[in-house]
Amino acid sequence: MSNSRILSAEEELQLDVWLTIKQINLNNRTRRNLCDVANVAKLFKELDYKLVEAHNYFSHSSLSLKLQNWETFNLLVLRKMGMTLSRQALEDLATGHLGAIKSLLYQLMCAERNGIRLRAGSRTCLTGTGTGIGTGTDVEMPDESIPIHTKVVHSCDPQSFLDAKYEELMRESNQMDNYISSITDRIKHLESVKLIKEDRINCLIENLALLSVRTLTMQILCRNPKWKQKQLQKLQQKLDIRLKKKQLKRQQKKLHKKQLKETMALK
Template identity: 25%
Template sequence: MAQNLEDLYRWIDEHQITRHKKNLNRDFSDAVPLAEILKKHYPKIVDMHNYAPKNSLALKIANWEILNRKVLNKIKINLSQKDQVELAKCIPGAIEKLLLRIKTKVEKKSEENKIEPVNERVYFLEGISNQERHEEVVPIKIRAGSKTLDQKMVPVNIFDRMEQDIASKNEKIAMLQDKLEHLEKMVAIKDERIKDLSQQLQAVGSGTGDTSATPRARFFNKIF
């Protein structure tokens, strides 16, 4: 186990993390350094704008919820609510356990990419007119697999239109995701505020002494 941890610390040092490593559990408690590590290996699914440094427990948990839903679930690592709370609370061993799982998955992915063959084939797109078939075409790379398809090629103009459509849809999806994340953060802030107010009310309610002098008591005395 000690050797595994030494390997893990060396692996972490191979990544550029904006936060200086002092205490691993505390440094990773808001999920930001882990998001930076995952960004290197899964750049398409990690958006660093979603993960800002946090101090309060509720907002740290909110970061973990977003990272779990948007990234970890997609690489088949699922954090329970208990896991997220333990990570946010800096429970010893929680982050090491998660990082070891991620390290193993990243290394396995790297090995698979080295040995998996890529088969380049040319495809014609169904429904293309004869005139379009004489235009410049774009060959498409696909991974070799058991599924066999008729040969197709994509004309440049159609390929460009498809790329533009995809980019436009991705932009709309990103905007909706940003709105959702903003609402989630606002809910987390609201929950934190409600918690603070509840604690203040409990403190007032548990106080001793003559309550008739309180502003609320004076208000009701005026009414009645």
């Protein structure tokens, strides 16, 4: 497995020329697009349409899902091209690290110019007209010492294909399980909120009904002269009781003062 590497000045120049031909400008927007493997897969598909199956990759905004996409791409495409990347390199690509993107694009450029050989492919390698571009790339180049007419077609390794497909299906299954689990938790939360809201609504309805009954009762009673008279009598009785209490308190105070004066006089 290889990590992303820093390109030399010459390699940078070669990559800039290639990107200009491809009409690719590595600005912030392009970096955001290329950190999603679904967009990078299109560039590799231009190199060999049989190499990439577009239905395996979907655009995601989540970093963890982007990383899972890159892992799948690393397993199904880059490994066949002899460009297998390390975990750190995949994380750099998923986060849009400029150096990692340039390193991958440089390897893609070399594969396009010098031909690629699939490790587990079912086709002969593509041959180029020029010599190798730069050094230190991880793309497997055709062996110049072997005549073209002696190159053989490599048969696909069934076990490797089944392992890759199994890992892909397991990853999709785990993603689906996580999604279902999150949806289930969300449903439970909404159901609990719904019960709380229903209890609150029922309580408010009961209070409103009780208030309505009281209001109607008061309206009916207010229209009854006898009820009004009774209410006035009760109010008058309360006032009389309060006045009697005040008078009693005054009398008690006067009596208390008189007793104090008599006590002082005796002394």
